[in-house]
Amino acid sequence: MIELKNIHKSYGEKKAINGINLTFLEGEICIVLGPSGCGKSTMLKLINRLLVPDQGEISIHGREISSFQIDTLRRSIGYSIQGVGLFPHMTVSENIGIVPTIMKWKKDKIEDRVTELLELVGLTDHYREKYPIHLSGGEAQRVGVARSLAADPEILLMDEPFGALDPINRRRLQQEFLKIQSKLHKTVIFVTHDVGEAVRMADKLVLMKDGQIVDQGSPFSMIDKADQIITTFTGSNYAFELLEKRKISDLIHELMPLKPTTHNIAIHSKEEENQTEQEFSDEMSLKEALVAMIIKGSSELVVNASEGRYLLEFGVLAKAIRRGEYE
């Protein structure tokens, strides 16, 4: 558990953090969402002591961070810096293995660890000897994530780790990260200004503005306040992004069951086959489902789930987010 108590931090005249109280729970992904310049990076740097607060206390497991030996503290916190921050003169494997190296692990143990991490972030072994300059943005950010995981730290500070990516790769990396997290259960503080990313990844969401916390809670619980606040500062529609946090399969009990199709009754002609209703997987998010309804111009979708076929009606979809609020 990480606690921030009444933290203030200024750069000269400029107040970057203005009285923050926050608790981050173990094993949770906490997303800190706020516009550029609101103090997100500053907050992360205060936690691994790259900066010292002007006022207030930060503690990890109840112990004030200034009482730790600074290098030990930093090695026990994985940090992926905004804008990648790989060491340009080190190969991918040297970059990933840097924390184990300075912690004086044995060489072959480091090599094994690098292999393991490359696989974890979805890079093949032939990336080992490449230099950062030879990597695409997405590959570099994977390496950055791998590096922050190298010494198996309990805590991860991630400063817009997928910021340099196009939407498609960004989404893929988010999903992969969630998969990794479901195995590793780190305490993650993840900073972003991308509402979609925040909503998709958050266990807990913290909204920041002008160095202060505006609101915090589960993504669903924040729909009323968040929608006004976030929409004003990012232009993204919070409620719409929230639809992505639910799959059709989450609503399975509210869907209307359909009779199984009877393919073997008649041999369809080509035209007839085209006319048969398009079916959607229950793995789809509600956002995709809504978009599909709009494209079809219909308020219903036929869903093909492992339990059988169902009909998803717009009314059910529309109520899903409000229901999530009470979970």
Add this chain to the structure above:
Amino acid sequence: MNNKNTNLWIAELLMLCFLLLMMFRFDIFSEILEPVIGIKKNTVEWLPLHELVFQHMTIVIASSAASFLIAFTTGVLVHIYHLEGVKELLITVAAFGTTFPTIAVMALLVSDLGYGFKPVFFALALYGLLPILMSTIRGLEDIDEDIITAAKGVGMTAYERLIRVELPQSKSVIIAGVRTSVIINIAAATVGGVVGAGGLGIPIVTGIRVNDPVLILEGALPVALMALLADRIFYKLEGKQKWRIR
């Protein structure tokens, strides 16, 4: 691995052969030069040319090594202890010192240390400091802030940061400084001919005295070649850094 290693030392090898040829068979060059210049070379008795070249190299290597040890160490210390005030002071003093004419410094040193190797060694070591000091300080200073933040962020100590990040990052700038320093010293070491330290200054000084251009060239050409060779060698040492090449 691909074997397109273009890092061949062809030009350097040719230069070295040329220098060796000059050292041991300058008469070949004299015969070409004499008709061109139109004056017959005097026969002056001194050490064979290759010995003079070795003397010259010894002076340059010893003084440059001293310059490097002092300037590099100072630069690194100033950097790791964040001695901003000292940094500026050092650069000013070193720059001011370098504006002093070599001959004047030499005269002062000779009156203290007597003739021979010592005054040349100290004068050159002094002159070689500035480029190395500057490049060490600037090289370590001008590293991308994000890289330093990353180095701190992963938990490197100041020492680890220096060894693993800052020196590799500033290596080429520092070597460029050493290169400048050595090349200045190769030319400046000819003053050794005046104060009895030997080296390639001797044929030059003698040539001036007996008004013999070929003799002057016998000293000057190997000096020029040594400077070129040193330039090439340091250029190669700076290295094609794979991590900088797209």
